[in-house]
Structures are given as C-alpha cells and as structure tokens.
Amino acid sequence: MRIEHVYRYPVKGLSAEALEEVHVDPGETFPHDRRFALAQGDAPFDTAAPAFLPKQNFACLMANARVALVRSAFDPRRGTLTLQAPGHAPLIAPTDTADGRAALGAWLAAFLGEEARGTPRFVEAPGHAFTDQRRKGVSLINLASLHALEAAIGRPLDPLRFRANIYFSGLPAWAEFDWVGKRIQCGGATLEVFKRTVRCPATQVDLQTGIRDADVPKLLREHFGHADLGVHAVVVEGGRIALGDAIEPLP
Known part of the structure; x- marks a missing residue:
C-alpha cells in the first residue's frame, strides 16, 4: 500500500x-491542520478554555456549501492567511494579531452573507484543533x-x-x-x-x-x-x- x-x-x-x-x-493532528475556524456569532466557543463543539457552530461545508468557493492559503512562517473568492477582493492578513483576525472574520462573514449568524469570529486557541x-x-x-x-x-x-x-x-x-x-x-x-x-x-x-x-x-x-x-x-x-x-x- x-x-x-x-x-x-x-x-x-x-x-x-x-x-x-x-x-x-x-x-x-498534522501541524496547522484545522488550526483556525470561523465561529458563528452564537457559537459558545471560548478561546481561553477551548473545547470540542459540533461543526454547526462554525462555517463549514455541511451548513454553508458556498464556502467551497473560498480559496485559502496559510503561510506558517509569516503567520498570514490569504483568502480569495469570486466577486470578493482578495485579503492577506496576519492570524496572530487582533486586527488581522478581525479582518479575516469580517471578510468571511461578508462572504457568508445571510448565512452568517450574529457577528462571526475568526478564532484560534493554542493547542486546540477544530476537528470533527x-x-x-x-x-x-x-x-x-x-x-x-x-x-x-x-x-x-x-x-x-x-x-x-x-x-x-x-x-x-x-x-x-x-x-x-x-x-x-x-x-x-x-x-x-x-x-x-x-x-x-x-x-x-x-x-x-x-x-x-x-x-x-x-x-x-x-x-x-x-x-x-x-x-x-x-x-x-x-x-x-x-x-x-x-x-x-x-x-
């Protein structure tokens, strides 16, 4: 095999x-695998005390088919994430600053449109992986x-x-x-x-x-x-x- x-x-x-x-x-997990997620505004995810939550609490293909159109690329050396999708200006932002995470969350929330619940947050919690x-x-x-x-x-x-x-x-x-x-x-x-x-x-x-x-x-x-x-x-x-x-x- x-x-x-x-x-x-x-x-x-x-x-x-x-x-x-x-x-x-x-x-x-693999390094950087499921390291980040877009938590929906009503998701009870606490970055200070991360715990497993079902995928419906996050932007995901199961609930949000259109996220398949988002192309993302993470650069672990620079700590930046690039997001691209049809009809949206591309974004490159740092994942390790509050401003960068806010920009990433706003971009993804705008892409989700009516499927965004509340104010979604782009989240990371060291040591935690957003696995299913x-x-x-x-x-x-x-x-x-x-x-x-x-x-x-x-x-x-x-x-x-x-x-x-x-x-x-x-x-x-x-x-x-x-x-x-x-x-x-x-x-x-x-x-x-x-x-x-x-x-x-x-x-x-x-x-x-x-x-x-x-x-x-x-x-x-x-x-x-x-x-x-x-x-x-x-x-x-x-x-x-x-x-x-x-x-x-x-x-």
Missing part, C-alpha cells in the same frame, strides 16, 4: 493544502473504496470532498474498515485506527461550484448499506509521513 496524497486544512471548512511530507507527533472528532487525529481514505463508490453511481467524485489527510492505494475496497482497533505503520509514524468515518452533508458539495450535486451519504447507504468512507486514527508514535511512503497493518 502506498500514500498517494497528503493534505492539511488550516481553516476548518476551507480549502486543502497539498503537502509532500509532514512530521506528526503523538496525540496530535473529539479526539485529535489523522483521517485516511482508501482510494479503492472511493473508486467503488464512483463505479456504483456512475460518476467521478473529487477526492477532496472527503477532506482526508492521507489518501492511499493498494488495498481492496472497504478493507480499511478491518483496521478499526488496530495499529498501522504509516511512513515513519504509527497510527491506531479508532473509528470509521461517517459521512455528512459536507460531501454533497461540488468544490468547484459550491452547489450540492450528489447526496453522498444517501448513495453510500443505497449501494453499500452504510454511510461510511474512510477511517480516523490517532498518532501513537510520531514520525515523518511523505508521498510514496508505505502503509502496513501491524501485528
């Missing part, structure tokens, strides 16, 4: 950033499972609809579900798979148009009897993960 793609998503719900390699630490799971971790997609879904519905699907960190080949479709509760060697890191990934309405969205054009959870249930695609894992031993690395289940 071979790693074909590696991605991080610096801002929850916004675009992916392709990586050639990454170093992961035990119990953590209570446990920090890494998400993986078996490309053979995605191809099985594509064959069943008769159309291609952009793999990035599924917002995984690692996409790999070389395993039969759906065999990754047998990894739940087991450890895998992923490049130089050891991961422990703790659950299958249940797919939500975020995967309905065409990332190029921002329109819901395929009810992926329903299609999975119709053709395969479940709404799962991919698995989630925690990092138990840190190390380097890179394109072309092998993935192997451990005894």
Whole structure:
C-alpha cells in the first residue's frame, strides 16, 4: 500500500493544502491542520478554555456549501492567511494579531452573507484543533473504496470532498474498515485506527461550484448499506509521513 496524497486544512471548512511530507507527533493532528475556524456569532466557543463543539457552530461545508468557493492559503512562517473568492477582493492578513483576525472574520462573514449568524469570529486557541472528532487525529481514505463508490453511481467524485489527510492505494475496497482497533505503520509514524468515518452533508458539495450535486451519504447507504468512507486514527508514535511512503497493518 502506498500514500498517494497528503493534505492539511488550516481553516476548518476551507480549502486543502497539498503537502509532500509532514512530521506528526503523538496525540496530535498534522501541524496547522484545522488550526483556525470561523465561529458563528452564537457559537459558545471560548478561546481561553477551548473545547470540542459540533461543526454547526462554525462555517463549514455541511451548513454553508458556498464556502467551497473560498480559496485559502496559510503561510506558517509569516503567520498570514490569504483568502480569495469570486466577486470578493482578495485579503492577506496576519492570524496572530487582533486586527488581522478581525479582518479575516469580517471578510468571511461578508462572504457568508445571510448565512452568517450574529457577528462571526475568526478564532484560534493554542493547542486546540477544530476537528470533527473529539479526539485529535489523522483521517485516511482508501482510494479503492472511493473508486467503488464512483463505479456504483456512475460518476467521478473529487477526492477532496472527503477532506482526508492521507489518501492511499493498494488495498481492496472497504478493507480499511478491518483496521478499526488496530495499529498501522504509516511512513515513519504509527497510527491506531479508532473509528470509521461517517459521512455528512459536507460531501454533497461540488468544490468547484459550491452547489450540492450528489447526496453522498444517501448513495453510500443505497449501494453499500452504510454511510461510511474512510477511517480516523490517532498518532501513537510520531514520525515523518511523505508521498510514496508505505502503509502496513501491524501485528
């Protein structure tokens, strides 16, 4: 089995950033993965005491399909985030100053328009990741499972609809579900798979148009009897993960 793609998503719900390699630490996400989010004005997120909240509290594809049109790029060395979208002037702003975060929040709120609730805030909390799971971790997609879904519905699907960190080949479709509760060697890191990934309405969205054009959870249930695609894992031993690395289940 071979790693074909590696991605991080610096801002929850916004675009992916392709990586050639990454170093992961035990119990953590990819560096800068889901580091930032746009909290809706009525979200009870406290940056001084960060805790897991369901994704509906933030701008996200599940609730806000149009955010697929926002192209974001994070520069960790400069600490800046670039935002672009059709019909909106691009913005480059620092993420580590109050003024910069205010500018980023205002830009994204203006983009959301009527979907913005109250006064949204662009937020970060050191040590916290805005993941969809209570446990920090890494998400993986078996490309053979995605191809099985594509064959069943008769159309291609952009793999990035599924917002995984690692996409790999070389395993039969759906065999990754047998990894739940087991450890895998992923490049130089050891991961422990703790659950299958249940797919939500975020995967309905065409990332190029921002329109819901395929009810992926329903299609999975119709053709395969479940709404799962991919698995989630925690990092138990840190190390380097890179394109072309092998993935192997451990005894």
